[in-house]
Amino acid sequence: MVENRPFLKILTHAVLILGVLFLCFPVWMALVASTHPGDALVRSPIPMWFGDQAVENYTTLLSGGVAEAGGVPVLRMMWNSLLMALGITFGKIAVSLLAAYAIVYFRFPFRMGFFWLIFITLMLPIEVRILPTYDIVTNLGMLNSYWGLTVPLIASATATFLFRQFFLTIPDELVEAARIDRAGPIRFFFDILLPLSRTNIAALFIILFIFGWNQYLWPFIITTDVDLYTVVMGIQRMVNIGEGLPIWHLTMGTAILALIPPVVVVLAMQRLFVKGLVESEK
Template identity: 60%
Template structure:
């Protein structure tokens, strides 16, 4: 194999370093731009080293507000996006694990029919059902609310399928042993299934959190008030067709702050994420 020779090791490391540079340089350049004044950014070329306006720019964006989005501070956008991302991730996991638990461990009429109905919804993305969903949100008065941002997105056929496939691998002897010990459905779910599923839950949480954090189309439709904008929507509104009308230093600050939470989630949960993809812990 290539990694067994010194030359192969050097080549592998060179490729990895090149890949890191290609991926990380745009992020670094964005950070550099976020530490310079607007005049410096508009007068190319942009320096490759950070400037002296780090504290001023980040303070202005976080607490002072951005003009093109109604003076809303970025910390409000971060709070909104965090609530939406957590709500979508936790809601999808709860609904999916409960539905998979019912399909696998309970016997009731049309059980598999319901599963296939859930599975078929994979063919119906948000864009297909967006008009009727928006009409329902309007009728329920959920425009410009966290519920309106979260509830239509918390059902997940993919997560249900993944939990179902995992539950099907649990030995029947374990279920029988729990029944002999007098464990009811709730105790079996809480004391046995949840501990066994924790790595799967962690892996899905990372994926679903990033999915909720990067949502654009649905938040764009269901929010009219700038105070309820997510950070992705705000970034789009902050950019004007004319460079002179865009506060690029604040745009760069917002872009940097927008990528920090997903990166933290991936870094902090990397171990669980990998184990959830390759281990079953049974």
């Protein structure tokens, strides 16, 4: 029997509340800073409540752009980040699903050797292979393009491994039943495996979307056209403006806008994300 201890319950809730406040405080400060003029944030004390410049600041960011960040509206940079994140996410999921499907359900020479070659790439992050990747993208003429932003980041050993492990849990009886019903490989994949993988795909979608949205190093190297700047690049350019005064009010406003798409994705797919991590629908 579980003992009812009111003191421990109160202590647990107090610790959780303090943890939430600690994590949310930087977001609160960024939101407050985005509603003040720039000079209010370089004086002491720093304001802790909203100012009266919210409409003006966010209008400048969304429509006019900031000269220090290349003069590109934040809405344009967010669109570039969204296209890049969705391209990377859908590409990784599609390639990983097909790779895991081939490794688990097809018998071909050196099948496990290919799988371990894919798995070993986990030890080679993009920073290690960035020079040869850049050389290949340059030779293919994909600089300053959405293809150059997304295609080199599509391969994913992690997603391939996770899908392979899930496919291995599919009962052999289900495969035999599909064969008896004369379901070919394509039909078996789309009608059986994909519906069963729904929660796993949702969990990976959230993780991969945030991975693509937060990319900085690769877009910074592959793009020189200001119209292809991502929102993370815009924030970096606003912070590093050389000899000028930091434009913290616009930088914080951009950071708040950059939070919106990942938060929306997480909230919209939260239930499927949790099920994909703790359950297996078979």
